[in-house]
Amino acid sequence: MSSSLRREPLETAAFRAGYLTLLALMLLPLLVVVVTSFSGTGRLAFPPESYSLVWYGEFLDSVRWLDAFTNSIVIGVGTALVATLLGVMGAFGQEIDDGSLGTVLAPLVLIPLLIPPVILGITLLMYFNEVGLRGSYASIVLAHTLWATPLVYFVMRSVFSRFDWQQLDAAQDLGAGPVQSFVYVVLPNVKHGIFVGGLLAFIISLQEFVMALFLSTPSTETIPVLAWTEIRQALDPMVSVVSTFLIVISVVGILLAVVATNLEWLSKQLS
Amino acid sequence: MAETNSQFPRSLKGVRESLGQQSGSNRALLLMAPLLAFELLVFVVPFFILLRISFAEESSDLVYAEGTWTLEAYSSVLTSDLIWSIVGYSFLLGIVVTVLSVLIGLFYAYAIWRSTGLLKSLLLFSVVLPLLTTLVIRTYAFNPLLSPSGTLNELLLSLGLISSPIQFVPGTVGVVVGQLYIVLPYAVLAIYSVLATMDWHVVEAARDLGASRPRSVLEVVVPQAMPGVIVAAVISFAWSVGAYAAPDLLSGNITFAMQVEGLMLSDMRYPLAAAFSVLMLLLMLVSIAIMFTLLNRIGGEFELA
Numbered sequence: 001m002s003s004s005l006r007r008e009p010l011e012t013a014a015f016r017a018g019y020l021t022l023l024a025l026m027l028l029p030l031l032v033v034v035v036t037s038f039s040g041t042g043r044l045a046f047p048p049e050s051y052s053l054v055w056y057g058e059f060l061d062s063v064r065w066l067d068a069f070t071n072s073i074v075i076g077v078g079t080a081l082v083a084t085l086l087g088v089m090g091a092f093g094q095e096i097d098d099g100s101l102g103t104v105l106a107p108l109v110l111i112p113l114l115i116p117p118v119i120l121g122i123t124l125l126m127y128f129n130e131v132g133l134r135g136s137y138a139s140i141v142l143a144h145t146l147w148a149t150p151l152v153y154f155v156m157r158s159v160f161s162r163f164d165w166q167q168l169d170a171a172q173d174l175g176a177g178p179v180q181s182f183v184y185v186v187l188p189n190v191k192h193g194i195f196v197g198g199l200l201a202f203i204i205s206l207q208e209f210v211m212a213l214f215l216s217t218p219s220t221e222t223i224p225v226l227a228w229t230e231i232r233q234a235l236d237p238m239v240s241v242v243s244t245f246l247i248v249i250s251v252v253g254i255l256l257a258v259v260a261t262n263l264e265w266l267s268k269q270l271s
Numbered sequence: 272m273a274e275t276n277s278q279f280p281r282s283l284k285g286v287r288e289s290l291g292q293q294s295g296s297n298r299a300l301l302l303m304a305p306l307l308a309f310e311l312l313v314f315v316v317p318f319f320i321l322l323r324i325s326f327a328e329e330s331s332d333l334v335y336a337e338g339t340w341t342l343e344a345y346s347s348v349l350t351s352d353l354i355w356s357i358v359g360y361s362f363l364l365g366i367v368v369t370v371l372s373v374l375i376g377l378f379y380a381y382a383i384w385r386s387t388g389l390l391k392s393l394l395l396f397s398v399v400l401p402l403l404t405t406l407v408i409r410t411y412a413f414n415p416l417l418s419p420s421g422t423l424n425e426l427l428l429s430l431g432l433i434s435s436p437i438q439f440v441p442g443t444v445g446v447v448v449g450q451l452y453i454v455l456p457y458a459v460l461a462i463y464s465v466l467a468t469m470d471w472h473v474v475e476a477a478r479d480l481g482a483s484r485p486r487s488v489l490e491v492v493v494p495q496a497m498p499g500v501i502v503a504a505v506i507s508f509a510w511s512v513g514a515y516a517a518p519d520l521l522s523g524n525i526t527f528a529m530q531v532e533g534l535m536l537s538d539m540r541y542p543l544a545a546a547f548s549v550l551m552l553l554l555m556l557v558s559i560a561i562m563f564t565l566l567n568r569i570g571g572e573f574e575l576a
Contacts (some may be wrong), residue, residue, distance in 0.1 A: 007483075008484070011484055011485075015382070016417070018378060018382070019378070019379060019382035019386075019394065022378070022379050022382075022396050023393065024393060026397040026398065026401060026452075026455075026456075027397050028412075028416070029348065029401070029409055029412035029413060029416070029452060030400065030401065030404065030408075030409075030412070032412045032415060032416060032422075033408055033412050034403050044414065044415050045415055045420075045421075045422075046415040046416060046421070046422050047422075076353065079346065085305070086305055086306045086309055087306070089302045089303070089305055089306060090302065090303050090305070090306030090307075092302055093298075093299040093301070093302025093303035093304075093306075094299070094303060095297045096298065096302075097303065098298070101299075101303060101307070102299075102302065102303070105303060105306065105307060105310075108307075108310050108314075108315075109306065109310060111314075112314055113506075114505060114506065114509050115509065115513075115552075116509055116510060116512065116513020116514075116515075116551075116555075117510075117511060117513070117515070118513050118515050118527075118528035118531060118532065119531075119551070119552060120546050122321070122531060122535050122544055122545070122548060123317045123320075123321045123530075123548070124313070124317055125316055125535065126320055126321055126324055126541060126545065127313075127316065127317035127320050129334075130320060138474070142313050143313075145309070146314060147315070149306070149309070150561065153306070161460045176448070203403050203415060204403075206405075207403060207404060207405035207406075208405070209405050209406055209407050209516065209530075210406075210515055210516070211541065212568075214532075214535075214536070223405075223406075224288055224405040224406075224407045227405070227407050227408070228279070228407050228516070231407065231411050231520065232519075232520075234417075235411065236415060239411065243404075243405075243407075243408040246404060246405055246408060247404055247408070249398070250400060250403040250404055251400065253403065254399055254403065263395050263396065263399070264308075264391075264395065264467070266399065267398065267399055267460055267464070268460070268463075268464040268467065270399065270402060270460050271486035
């Protein structure tokens with residue numbers, strides 16, 4: 001007993017040092033990106049030799065980056081709309097379903113997340129070649145929807161499972177139709193979930209890179225794809241500027257989602 | 272509400288009425304149909320086309336010869352030493368990253384589970400933020416940190432711990448670190464979401480009965496967290512075997528993903544790329560099935576979703 005008493009403070013200290021080190025390491029790469037974006041020189045070094053806003057100026061002058069930014073937003077919004085519509089409808093359908101289709105649906109929706117994106121990328125490239133969608137915004141939106149839908153779907157399943165379904169029965173007993181009862185009874189209770197689902201879908205699409213690399217053409221290339229091409233030619237702080245924007249968008253997204261729900265719930269939905 | 276009703280166009284009203292007459296089950300089918308159709312059209316059908324192209328002949332002017340059936344692509348993939356060495360390296364990378372990711376993921380998830388208040392939020396935030404940041408950014412940040420003239424080497428040199436810079440990047444150490452950073456957030460969250468449903472009192476009871484702290488974690492927490500560990504392992508493994516960005520940016524070694532990208536986009540040899548992908552998917556499925564069985568034996572039962 002006495003030996004364990006002496007050991008405990010040591011164990012606690014080691015445990016704390018362990019996770020605090022990991023915490024620092026988890027955030028370090030992102031810190032490197034943000035700090036190097038303020039570099040005054042053309043060399044990507046951490047910490048930078050001098051600081052300036054010169055690379056931010058370059059970014060705002062670059063037509064190519066701004067075009068990629070527009071592409072990313074168009075594809076992100078498209079993905080969010082399609083994935084939210086499919087995910088919400090699917091999860092709602094499964095909730096009121098008494099058949100066996102639902103048991104097939106859940107694994108089918110989940111599997112795309114477990115397949116390496118490169119394999120999805122080449123598979124979809126071959127497919128879109130066949131059906132003549134290659135090079136369109138739609139091809140990338142559909143590919144991203146494949147990844148974003150599982151998130152919306154599982155977020156909504158979790159939200160719907162907490163909803164008191166007797167309220168829906170009550171509304172229908174009082175004469176409300178299916179659409180009416182959904183809009184007035186279910187929707188107000190689940191709108192936060194829908195918002196978070198859509199937001200996650202948008203962020204997933206904005207950040208997705210491998211499938212976009214395979215499916216995009218110079219006129220539809222997204223920010224991560226352009227960043228990738230640039231990095232392979234030369235490592236300069238311009239990529240850090242772009243990355244900083246993407247990180248800021250994700251931070252804002254997380255804060256919005258946390259305001260709508262809470263961080264712990266959000267974290268569980270992402271796994 | 273009567274007012275809103277009268278504003279509905281006639282056709283929409285008709286749809287609503289026909290919806291109302293259907294049984295609940297039919298309505299559910301109708302709601303699930305678009306998602307099901309989407310998964311079939313954008314996921315299942317494309318995989319059959321991939322499979323079909325893997326059996327087609329190569330063509331010199333087109334990406335593949337339509338309407339032909341041959342096993343040529345498979346035989347050239349299966350007999351190529353280069354391909355097998357790439358497969359070996361990809362799987363090695365996958366295994367190393369998966370082991371590290373599960374061990375560190377367990378530790379970090381446990382720390383999040385045990386912490387409270389602001390610290391807990393900070394720890395969760397440190398996992399969610401990288402998860403929602405593009406993998407391009409997550410990968411290239413290791414370049415200024417780990418390259419021979421990078422931050423880590425300068426630090427080690429100035430501390431006098433090493434006499435000449437170590438080349439982490441480009442190299443296998445860099446790839447493992449980079450890929451680990453890509454999959455770790457998923458592993459942590461998968462394990463944490465299971466731990467969060469666990470009762471701390473069980474661990475306390477074990478300790479009251481005399482179990483040391485490491486032992487109580489190993490024998491009480493880990494077996495219960497097994498469903499999360501399995502998900503973490505599967506995701507880490509699948510993504511690391513198929514790693515593309517980290518090996519490309521942080522090492523010179525070629526992985527499956529880089530090879531298949533070259534076959535597709537530079538060489539335009541679709542049947543070969545398709546056959547290689549099918550082979551990789553099969554190998555990964557087999558490995559995941561083995562992993563599943565092994566981990567299930569250690570821990571409790573696991574059900575999908």
